[in-house]
Structure formats: C-alpha cells, structure tokens
Amino acid sequence: MGLEINAVYLSYVVHVLAVAGAVMVLVWNIHFRGGLAWESSNKNLIFNVHPVLMLIGLVIMGGEAIVSYKALPFKKAEKKLIHLILHAIALILGIIGIYMAFKNHNESGLANLYSLHSWIGIGVIVLYGVQWIYGFLVFFYPGGTGDLRKESLPWHVLFGMFVYILAVANSALGFLEKLTFLESSGIEKYGSEAFLVNFTAIIAVLYGTFVLLTALSRAPAEDHHSYSAI
Numbered sequence: 001m002g003l004e005i006n007a008v009y010l011s012y013v014v015h016v017l018a019v020a021g022a023v024m025v026l027v028w029n030i031h032f033r034g035g036l037a038w039e040s041s042n043k044n045l046i047f048n049v050h051p052v053l054m055l056i057g058l059v060i061m062g063g064e065a066i067v068s069y070k071a072l073p074f075k076k077a078e079k080k081l082i083h084l085i086l087h088a089i090a091l092i093l094g095i096i097g098i099y100m101a102f103k104n105h106n107e108s109g110l111a112n113l114y115s116l117h118s119w120i121g122i123g124v125i126v127l128y129g130v131q132w133i134y135g136f137l138v139f140f141y142p143g144g145t146g147d148l149r150k151e152s153l154p155w156h157v158l159f160g161m162f163v164y165i166l167a168v169a170n171s172a173l174g175f176l177e178k179l180t181f182l183e184s185s186g187i188e189k190y191g192s193e194a195f196l197v198n199f200t201a202i203i204a205v206l207y208g209t210f211v212l213l214t215a216l217s218r219a220p221a222e223d224h225h226s227y228s229a230i
C-alpha cells in the first residue's frame with residue numbers, strides 16, 4: 001500500500017513507543033496505585049490489572065501484530081503465523097483485562113457497564129474476536145478459496161485498522177475516566193501522577209498513529225507484492 005516511506009524505519013519508532021508506554025502504565029499502577037493483584041481485600045489492586053493488560057495486551061501486542069508483516073525480515077508464511085499468534089495473545093490479554101474490571105466492580109458492589117468507555121470496550125473486544133476468527137478461517141485454516149482470500153483481504157485490512165483505532169481511542173477514554181475519578185477523590189490536578197497518566201495516554205495515541213503509518217507504508221523490497229500474494 002501507499003506511503004513512500006520504508007516501513008522498517010517507522011517500525012523502530014513503534015517499538016520504542018511500545019517500551020515507553022508499557023513502562024509508564026506499569027510505573028503508574030505499581031508505584032502510584034499500590035500494585036497489581038488477582039485476589040485482594042483491596043479491590044483497587046484488582047482494578048489496576050485492567051489498564052495494564054488493556055494497554056500492554058490489546059493495544060501494544062495488537063500493534064506489534066499489525067506491524068509484524070512490514071517490520072520483520074522473514075518469509076510470508078512465517079510472518080502470517082507471527083501475526084495471528086500476536087493477535088491471539090492480544091485478544092486473550094484483552095479478555096482477561098476486561099474480566100478484571102468486572103471482577104473489581106462485582107467484588108466492590110459497583111454497577112457494571114454504565115459508561116461510554118465500557119460500551120465501546122465491549123464493542124472493541126467483540127469486533128476484535130470476530131476479526132481474528134474470520135482471519136484465521138479465511139487466511140489460515142481451513143483457508144478460503146483464492147477468490148475469497150483476494151476479496152476478503154482489503155476488508156480485513158480496513159476492518160482491522162478500524163477496530164485497532166477504536167481500541168486506542170477507547171484506552172484514551174479509560175485513562176481520562178480513571179484520572180477524573182482520582183481527581184474528584186483528591187489527587188492533585190497538576191501533580192506528578194496526573195501528568196504521568198495523561199502522558200501515558202498521549203504515548204498510546206502516538207503509538208497507534210505510528211502503527212497505522214507503518215501498515216500504510218512501503219514494505220521492504222522482497223515483499224513489494226505481498227498483498228497479491230496473500
């Protein structure tokens with residue numbers, strides 16, 4: 001596809017932003033929010049797993065899965081396997097992350113699914129699952145006919161980018177919502193934690209932008225006809 005930039009260079013920016021985002025969300029939840037827990041009498045620790053898994057799992061692993069086609073120096077079949085495995089990990093971590101948000105709400109006696117963030121979140125995870133299953137059946141096993149693959153690929157790329165943009169945007173909504181809760185219960189509006197949360201969201205948005213730029217740019221030479229080769 002389109003942009004005359006070497007995708008490999010853009011993918012380096014993607015990896016650097018991935019590390020930055022992962023470190024920032026961990027520092028926030030472990031250092032500022034008290035840590036992560038599967039079971040605890042402090043239900044906030046259960047919630048903290050949610051942003052960590054949604055950002056590192058769905059957004060960062062999902063982004064690395066998308067750029068893997070353009071960034072890795074392997075054969076087409078190997079990259080296909082890496083793409084589908086990384087997306088499977090992203091999907092599973094995303095489902096566990098959402099489960100932890102529900103677990104926190106249920107164990108704290110709070111209502112479920114009252115916010116725009118949670119509604120879009122359900123949409124994102126369902127669409128991501130549908131995209132993965134369709135991709136697996138048509139491009140991997142049992143595999144569609146040549147015609148079906150050819151017709152499906154542009155839709156797969158378009159729909160994949162759409163779901164991914166929605167996931168990144170919904171993370172930004174999640175950071176906004178959580179920080180607003182924290183600020184109304186007393187943390188400083190211009191304090192270091194508030195800056196960390198807002199900058200983590202900005203890194204997530206930049207990361208998503210570079211993932212899309214990489215997907216839209218020129219693959220390394222041997223891969224120029226990758227779209228027609230499916």
Ligand code: HEM
Binds near residue numbers: 114119122
């Ligand atoms: C694409 C990534 C994300 C998805 C798909 C997602 C999805 C969800 C869902 C489905 C819920 C509802 C849980 C319930 O009703 O019991 C929820 C809750 C919540 N999430 Fe996320 N989330 C994502 C990322 C984030 C991030 C990065 C944060 C940052 C802190 C966050 C903060 C929250 C908060 C504060 C709640 C509780 C309040 C509410 O239900 O809106 N989320 N999320």
Ligand code: HEM
Binds near residue numbers: 070087135226
């Ligand atoms: C939710 C999961 C998935 C999402 C969001 C997704 C998204 C994408 C995107 C955005 C691209 C374009 C990448 C680029 O040009 O750099 C792509 C390409 C592709 N995906 Fe997926 N994908 C998913 C799952 C799968 C699965 C399970 C398969 C099964 C093998 C698959 C097979 C392919 C193939 C064959 C291409 C074409 C690569 C090329 O010819 O350049 N995808 N996908």
